[in-house]
Amino acid sequence: MITAVRCHLPETRLTNDDLAALFPEWPSEKIYQKTGIRERRVAGPDETAGDLAFHAAQLLLEDRDRSRIGFILHCTQSPDYLLPTTACLLQNRLGLPQRCGALDFNLGCSGYIYGLALADGLLQAGHADAVLLLTGETYSKFLDPKDKGTRTIFGDAGSATLIESASSNRLHSFVFGTDGSGAEFLIVRGSGARRGPSAESGLPRPLEMNGPEVFNFTVRVVPPLIDQIIERGKVELRDVDYFVFHQANAFMIEHLRRRLGIPADKFALSLEYVGNTVSSSIPIAIESALANGKIRPGMRILLAGFGVGLSWAGCMLDWKG
Amino acid sequence: MTETQFLQRLAEVLVADQAITRDTPLDSLSGWDSMGQVALVAMLDETLHYQLPPGTLQGCKRVGDIVALVATKLDAGDEAADPDRRS
Numbered sequence: 001m002i003t004a005v006r007c008h009l010p011e012t013r014l015t016n017d018d019l020a021a022l023f024p025e026w027p028s029e030k031i032y033q034k035t036g037i038r039e040r041r042v043a044g045p046d047e048t049a050g051d052l053a054f055h056a057a058q059l060l061l062e063d064r065d066r067s068r069i070g071f072i073l074h075c076t077q078s079p080d081y082l083l084p085t086t087a088c089l090l091q092n093r094l095g096l097p098q099r100c101g102a103l104d105f106n107l108g109c110s111g112y113i114y115g116l117a118l119a120d121g122l123l124q125a126g127h128a129d130a131v132l133l134l135t136g137e138t139y140s141k142f143l144d145p146k147d148k149g150t151r152t153i154f155g156d157a158g159s160a161t162l163i164e165s166a167s168s169n170r171l172h173s174f175v176f177g178t179d180g181s182g183a184e185f186l187i188v189r190g191s192g193a194r195r196g197p198s199a200e201s202g203l204p205r206p207l208e209m210n211g212p213e214v215f216n217f218t219v220r221v222v223p224p225l226i227d228q229i230i231e232r233g234k235v236e237l238r239d240v241d242y243f244v245f246h247q248a249n250a251f252m253i254e255h256l257r258r259r260l261g262i263p264a265d266k267f268a269l270s271l272e273y274v275g276n277t278v279s280s281s282i283p284i285a286i287e288s289a290l291a292n293g294k295i296r297p298g299m300r301i302l303l304a305g306f307g308v309g310l311s312w313a314g315c316m317l318d319w320k321g
Numbered sequence: 322m323t324e325t326q327f328l329q330r331l332a333e334v335l336v337a338d339q340a341i342t343r344d345t346p347l348d349s350l351s352g353w354d355s356m357g358q359v360a361l362v363a364m365l366d367e368t369l370h371y372q373l374p375p376g377t378l379q380g381c382k383r384v385g386d387i388v389a390l391v392a393t394k395l396d397a398g399d400e401a402a403d404p405d406r407r408s
Contacts, residue, residue: 182375185375212359212362215363217375219362219363255363255366258367259367
């Protein structure tokens with residue numbers, strides 16, 4: 001079902017040296033050792049998540065027939081406006097047909113998998129033959145400039161994935177999970193109707209992250225999630241050729257890899273120069289693995305996303321090429 | 322793993338520059354920050370296969386609060402009685 005994946009990053013780089021200059025107690029090399037991240041990209045003041053998704057979609061659709069797209073699904077937690085839906089703006093900017101359905105959905109680190117499942121459902125139901133799944137996120141706009149923890153981790157990015165009924169790259173064995181009791185572990189309280197934007201800045205911020213609790217959550221839910229996916233897919237862990245997890249931070253996902261007994265050469269690590277790009281992290285890892293031959297025709301790939309919500313999901317992707 | 326061994330691991334993870342006991346306040350340890358807590362979550366999962374119930378860390382004020390959480394996972398006896406034991 002997945003035909004192609006393309007991603008787009010904003011120009012501005014925030015390096016570990018930049019951060020170490022702001023927060024001398026965290027030297028550049030310590031940041032790398034603790035997170036596996038050397039730099040992250042940051043959207044400009046006038047650059048939105050919708051812009052990042054737009055540029056990724058332009059790359060994807062460059063040589064493709066846009067009139068075939070029947071649906072746009074856009075995953076974002078930093079929409080251009082509360083209304084209208086950014087996906088509607090993107091339909092127009094991308095020159096997609098007016099008979100195209102379009103919607104945004106609000107999820108973070110698990111969002112790409114939910115998007116794949118929604119696209120799969122639309123195709124299976126016959127509502128569309130081709131779905132454009134976009135992700136766009138600019139968490140940088142929510143961060144407290146003084147919060148070294150979140151500024152170290154998050155990077156901005158956008159992605160575009162074409163999902164078509166004609167493709168033989170099959171998605172299957174979806175598993176989902178939700179635990180809203182952990183909502184406060186990753187939250188922008190000053191955002192929606194409950195509290196509204198910051199009175200001081202007028203901006204939705206700051207993003208609050210309880211890193212240890214979020215990690216504790218992944219340690220609890222990810223191993224059973226992987227077990228459920230491979231059980232549903234009727235495969236063994238060793239039969240999976242490549243694993244693409246949400247790239248939260250290298251320390252955390254390397255811990256999960258070791259606990260699950262996944263060999264390092266079968267495990268995507270693609271956050272070194274982009275950071276944690278939330279819903280774009282899995283497509284960035286897939287694009288990179290396709291480019292460097294880590295994903296090849298005939299491979300069984302396991303995808304898993306987990307984080308803000310708290311929300312998690314995973315599936316299998318049989319890559320035929 | 323005995324409690325003595327566990328305290329040694331905890332001291333490594335939380336970068337304690339002196340020996341720690343159950344009474345040591347966590348706030349007195351330089352490593353008791355978000356990165357140190359992440360390392361603690363990893364250590365508990367890796368060595369004891371123990372996952373903390375959500376929200377537990379905020380309630381931990383002293384080293385003993387962490388020891389109490391994992392007490393049932395620790396071996397009885399001390400290091401001298403079983404020097405080579407690894408969990």
